[in-house]
Amino acid sequence: MRRVTGLPGLxxxxxxxxxxxxxxAQTRTPAAPTPPADAKQDASSRxxxxxxxxxxxxxxxxxxxxxxxxxxxxxxxxASEPAAVGMAETALEDKEPDVRVAAAHALGEMRxxxxxxxxxxxxxxxxxxxALAAAQSLVILKNATxxxxxxxVLTGERKSGEGMIKQQLDQLESPKKATEFAFxxxxxxxPFGGPAFEAIQMLTKKDPSPVRAFAASALxxxxxxxxxxxxxxxxxxxxxxxxxxxxxxxxxxxxRGILAQVDLATQDKVDDVRFAAAASVVKLTGK
Numbered sequence: 642m643r644r645v646t647g648l649p650g651l652x653x654x655x656x657x658x659x660x661x662x663x664x665x666a667q668t669r670t671p672a673a674p675t676p677p678a679d680a681k682q683d684a685s686s687r688x689x690x691x692x693x694x695x696x697x698x699x700x701x702x703x704x705x706x707x708x709x710x711x712x713x714x715x716x717x718x719x720a721s722e723p724a725a726v727g728m729a730e731t732a733l734e735d736k737e738p739d740v741r742v743a744a745a746h747a748l749g750e751m752r753x754x755x756x757x758x759x760x761x762x763x764x765x766x767x768x769x770x771x772a773l774a775a776a777q778s779l780v781i782l783k784n785a786t787x788x789x790x791x792x793x794v795l796t797g798e799r800k801s802g803e804g805m806i807k808q809q810l811d812q813l814e815s816p817k818k819a820t821e822f823a824f825x826x827x828x829x830x831x832p833f834g835g836p837a838f839e840a841i842q843m844l845t846k847k848d849p850s851p852v853r854a855f856a857a858s859a860l861x862x863x864x865x866x867x868x869x870x871x872x873x874x875x876x877x878x879x880x881x882x883x884x885x886x887x888x889x890x891x892x893x894x895x896x897r898g899i900l901a902q903v904d905l906a907t908q909d910k911v912d913d914v915r916f917a918a919a920a921s922v923v924k925l926t927g928k
Contacts, residue, residue, distance in 0.1 A: 694724075701728050706737040714743040717750030726753050733759050738768040745771060749778025761786045773852075780859060788863040794856035795883075796871050853878075854886035861890035873899040881911040888914065892921040900925050 687695070700712025713732040719725035729751070732744035745763050748756045763775035764786050772790055779787030857875055860868040872894075875887035884906065891903060903925060906918035 697725075697728070701732060706739055709735070709737070710739045710743040713740055714747055717747040720751040720753065726751060726756065729753075730756055730759050733763050738766075738771050741766065741768070741771045742774040745774035745778050749774075749781045752782065754782060757782055757784055760784070764790050777859070780862070785863075785865070788860060788865065788868060791856040791859040792863075792868055792871055795853055795860065795875060850878075850880040850882045853880075854882045857883060857886035857890050861893040869894060869896045869899065872896070873902050876902050876906050881909075881914050884909065884911075884914045885917045888917040888921045892924040895925065897925050 697712055697715065700715070701709060703709040703712065709732075713729060713735075716725045716729050726748070729744045729747040732740050733748075735741050735744065741763065745760060748760060757779065760775045760779050760782070761784070764772050764779060766772045766775065773794070776787040776790035779785075780791075781787075857872060860872060869891070872887045872891050875883055878884050878887070888903065888906060891899060900922070903918055903921045907915055907922060909915045909918060
């Protein structure tokens with residue numbers, strides 16, 4: 642075999658080597674792509690708990706705000722899970738009010754005492770629905786800030802310090818906002834028996850009375866005398882739903898100092914008010 646020498650020979654050798662490398666590259670099995678982080682572990686190999694957490698973690702990061710809110714609200718039963726509490730607290734800063742409402746409710750359901758400072762901040766949210774949701778959770782946690790919000794919704798003014806801005810309270814005039822709040826709380830808050838048809842009719846008009854009635858009901862457990870005085874004034878409210886709610890709250894407070902005003906309400910022209918007043922008088926004059 643003749644030996645190849647010189648520059649032409651070197652070119653020939655290099656050409657052969659390149660051809661061999663090219664052939665080898667064509668026959669080599671391509672490397673598998675690196676799976677994304679969530680897919681590294683096959684779903685079937687995850688424990689039920691791991692799969693459940695993954696669903697929640699993805700849910701609270703959903704682009705769709707409704708899905709995000711649903712995932713956040715679902716965290717409520719997880720009071721013993723610090724990670725869930727953290728997720729709900731983070732959601733209080735969400736750009737969408739619906740998600741912040743869900744977060745406030747979830748933290749209340751969790752009875753998360755450590756979240757009180759964040760809920761107090763949410764009680765001053767620019768969106769009235771968020772402020773009311775935070776107030777409800779603060780009441781559950783026996784924090785007075787919650788009662789202050791309800792006091793203002795009922796009276797239009799806060800007990801002390803800076804209150805809600807007028808634009809916030811004006812949101813209660815929005816039928817959509819009031820209806821959303823009613824169904825968020827459960828229409829059962831309406832202080833009269835039977836189907837809540839009249840309350841729904843009010844909410845579809847520019848009448849926030851059912852929401853104010855809920856605020857009156859919430860003040861039943863507030864020990865502050867200022868709330869008792871506010872309920873006494875509510876006995877003169879133009880809407881009977883608010884008057885009934887105030888009477889029931891007064892009875893629950895067993896506030897005998899305003900018995901005279903309650904007794905006057907037994908002469909109300911609206912049956913619901915008259916009966917509620919009579920029941921309150923019986924309660925306040927009992928042992």
